[in-house]
Amino acid sequence: MYPMSKLTAAKQYECYLEVAALLKSISFNVIAISVDNATANRKFFTEYLCNGALQTHITDTTTGQPLFLIFDPVHGLKNVYNNFQSRKVFECPPMVRNLPDGCCARFHDIIDLYNLEAAMTLKKAHKLTIATLYPKSIEKTSVKLATSLLSESTRDALKFYAVHEDKASWTGTANFLTLMIKLWNIINVKTRTKGKHKRDYTMDPVRSSLDWKLEFLREFASFLQEWEDSKKPGLTRETFFALRHTCLSLAECASYLLDHLGFDYVLLGHLQSDAIESRFGWLRQLSGANYYISMRQVIEGNIKIRALSLLKYSGFSVNEIDDVIQSDASRKRNTTDLAEDALADSMAESLLHLRWPSSNDANVIFYVSGAMARSVVRITRCEHCKEELVSPDPLAPIEMDDAFDYGAATFLEDVNRGGLTRPNDYSFELAVNCWRVFETIKSSLALKAQLLAAECQRSLFVKIIDRVTDISNCGQLLVSENYCVRGHDLKLLLVQRLFNCFAKNAIKQLNTEANQGSRQPAKRRKIAKLSSSSHQ
Helix, strand or coil, rough: CCCCCCCCHHHHHHHHHHHHHHHCCCCCCCEEEEEECHHHHHHHHHHCCCCCCCCCCCCCCCCCEEEEEEEEEHHHHHHHHHHHHCCCCCEEEEEECEEEEEEEEEEEHHHHHHHHHHHCCCCCCCCCCCHHCCCHHHHHHHHHHHHHHHCCCHHHHHHHHHHHHHCCCHHHHHHHHHHCCCCCCCCHHCCCCCHHCCCCCCCCCCCCCCCCEEEEEEEHHHHHHHHHHHHHCCCCHHHHHHHHHHHHHHHHHHHHHHHHHCCCEEEHHCCCCHHHHHHHHHHHHHHHCCCCHHHHHHHHHHHHHHCCCCCCCCCCCCCHHHHHHHHHHHHHHHHHHHHHHHHHHHHHHCCCCCCCCCCHHHHHHHHHHHHHHHHHHHHHCHHHHHHHHHHCCCCCCCCCCCCCCCCCCHHHHHCCCCCCCCHHHHHHHHHHHHHHHHHHHHHHHHHHHHHCCCCHHHHHHHHHHHCCCCCCCHHHCCCCCCCCCCCEEHHHHHHHHHHHHHHHHHHHHHHHHHCHHCCCCCCHHHHHHHHHHHCC
């Protein structure tokens, strides 16, 4: 670490020579250099390594091997997100085989999607948050916010509403996200089995210099050049430059590793700065979430990290630690059970008019209930649980009432690549029942206050569901069997997971409402401040 007020390309070149000499002395074979798209970094590449004209690689004078120059792909993704958030509209030219008609992507479509689902208990675009739409200055460096926007859930939600909810104008934005997600899937592969696990061929490793993924990177670089030359609304000049260069460098680097060094496959996700960024993020958190850390804090943080890493050799198993924690919690819980039972009784009696979900809500309930059923089966590892919760055969579209104009399985069918779980009637009906109860509680100020004030909200919700299923005038969907042959409490396991999902979205909404003012655009905040001053 070098304490300095301004980083220069000359200083970077000096550090590079020192580090390169050290790595060669211990027989490391350096293949690539990865930096972000800062001005000093571009100057370091262009003027000090390439003698004035940037190239995808240079030749190492001592080894004679190529040294590939890469602008960090993760930083490029964040720049695309920040450009989209600040410029609002992208007009993309056609791209052969991937975007044949071009598209017009609007950031306001993302905002409309978020507002449409903001108050929903379950959401299709569940990764979107208010911070994604209105990031603060420090948050613009967050990869999490960029991937929450450029995610499959956001794209799938846009496509669903464009087809089924009269939002045809969202199709262009969905097509742009599809293109960027494909690019990100290709350059972010870090394990050999990721594509098989995710059932997505775009996440497979690069296994040949003739692989279609490398051809896609070259086509995408040409697409960026055409987009920039067209002068249509798009990325900044620096982002166009860095992203185009990165695509070409990654393609050439992968071809070199496969053809000249004899690699069986290449994981492009390792040609980025994630590892060192993660380490420094850990060190900053250990230093009190302080961004500017000293050398002493780095040394002390490394000592803590080593101590934590040695915990697995301490002789204590995870089950033993859990037993101690759970025994202390059970003693405390026994003292509050009676009061919680009384509160559950009173809240259950107040749930007299439970509304049915709309067709839109039913689709996401069906999707989530399948995910929760799969989670239960993974935990119990019980074939009997799987028989009780999961449908092995395709189901006919489930219709809840005459108000539905399409089946509840529509969204799941749209996004399924063969790996999603289809719930059976029991799982879906229990999920609908839980949704109806939670919606009623959320819409009542008194009931919501009682739930939030409870010591253990999830335990209280489970007891309310138990009582509601015994009340005949609530119009609930009764479940026939709550236990599998081995005695696993299927109802409890499902309700707990469903509540976690409901509560996560509810807390996001509460936080959004509490921080609404701080998330307004700067111009709007200034107008509001000046308006209040003039009235005073």
